[in-house]
Amino acid sequence: MHVDLHPRYADDAAATEASGLISACVHCGFCLATCPTYLDSGDERDSPRGRIYLLKQLLEAGEAGPATRRHLDRCLTCRSCETTCPSGMQYGKLLDIGRGMIETEAPRPFLERAWRRALRLVFSRPALFAMVLRPGQWLRPLLPPALARKIPAPQTVGPRPDRQHARRMLVLEGCVQGAATPATNAAATRLLDSLGISLVAAPRAGCCGAVNYHLGAHQQGLDNMRANIDAWWPEIEAGAEAIVSSATGCGSMIADYGKLLASDPAYADKAERIAQLHKDIAQVIATEGLAKLKLAPDARKIAVHVPCSQQHALGQGTAVTDILQGLGFQLAVTRDDHLCCGSAGTYSILQRERSERLRRNKLAALETDKPALIVTANVGCQLHLGEDSSVPVRHWVEFLDEVAHGGR
Incomplete structure (x- = not known):
């Protein structure tokens, strides 16, 4: 797909990069069949191909309006289309560039800007998110059930290992995860301790940058990344072997640090x-x-939910399934594993109705074989699915820790 770049973008590096990315699209439409928002609405402007055309119009006309912004906002950034695309289209990268441009080209109304800024502020600061979450958890027993379900219940974390191994890896505690599901990384430290590895956090590491970056606040997102690099670098120089994430959404962002900060x-x-x-x-x-790990699998049937960030961004779609099967667990049959659950970071807040429809579809696909438990690999999916699931939803690492150590 050729783009005749508007003269006002002649010296704009982002626009030039976007036009190059668009050129990979061959109009085939294969992406439509795997796009959750297109399948939900039937409107091609809510498909990857439709959004590519909208961005092409922006780059050629030098302007865009609220309609373009609305259809870009409706994208989950699940990147299922990238897995399907026969020409290697880097749609996620293109969408991030487009969202950054649209904040300037089609400014939002004041209240909408303020709301999105508030979300970025709270969700990208672990301490602030914890401060907001705690009162809701205290009041949770007194709230109406529909509202209480939206607030994650406090978790029993259990002790972290105190012995120090010669091998050491860094763990990203995360913004939402550190406050809403702290049991996940506590479980991860116990599992890796069993493998002779100490899993430690760098105290000054914070948000991975995904919340800001995916909401079009690119500079703030890049600043999050730089701050993490500064926090991790002394630990890396001291011998840390890896940076480990237990939230695939965060992990997919860290995996792109090199590309995003290449300039x-x-x-x-x-x-x-x-x-x-x-x-x-x-x-x-x-x-x-x-x-x-020396596990003795129990008899429960487990449904594995594979987050979009794990299968489409990280390319590790069978990672958890392979581990659980290798350990002898009984896995439930699921369907439509490639389709998003509707969580997608702040999407479940900003696009609530569509997010809830996608969640209903995903839960039906996960519960078709009547599992006793659903496990996932991303905190956002865990909380989103758990809000409306008829069976418990847990991070697979927490489940594995429970089997291995009784969930200490």
Whole structure:
């Protein structure tokens, strides 16, 4: 697809990059069959191909209006289309560029800007998110059921190992995860302790940058990334083997640090090194040897939900399934595994009705074989699905820890 770039974008690096990305699209339409928002609405402007055309119009006309912004906002950034695309279209990268441009080309009404800024402020600051969450958890027993379900219940975390191994890896505590599901990383530290690895957090590391970056606040997102690199770098120089994430949404962002900071001379090399060192917790456990965990699988039937960030961004769609099957667990039959559950970061807040429809579809697909438990690999999906599921939804690492250590 050829783009005649508008003269006002002649010296705009982002616009030039976007036009190059669009050129990979061959109009085939294969992406439509795997796009959750197109399948939901039937409107091609809510498909990857439709949004590519809208961005092409922006780059050629030099302007865009609320309609373009609305259809870009409706995208989940699940990147299922990238897995389907026969020409290697980097749609997620294009969409991020387009969302950054649209904030200038089609400014939002004041209240909408303020709301999105508030979300970015709260969700990208772990301490602030925890401060907002705690009162809701205290009041949860007194709230109407529909509202109480939206607030994650406090978790029993259990002790973290106190012994120090010669091998050491860094863990990203996360913004939402650190406050809403702290049991996940506590479980991860116990599992890796069983494998002879100490999993530690760098105190000054914070948000991975995804919340800001995917909402079009690129500079703030890049600043989050730089801050993390500064926090991790002394630990890496001291011998940390890897940067481990147990939230695939965060992990997919860290894996892109090298690309996103490639033009920053002060951080490009370090960012690329960080991206190379990143490992999802599933990669670590699979590589270090499942036999060391010495698990005795129970009889429960487990449905595995594979987050979009894991299968389409990280390309590890069978990672958790392979581990659980290798350990002897009974897995439930599921369907439409490639379609998004509707969580997608802040999407479940900003596009609530569509998000809820996608969640209903996903839960039906996960519960078709009557599982006793649903496990997932991303905190956002865990909380979103758990809000309306008829069976418990947990992070698969928490489940594995329970089986291995009784969920200490």
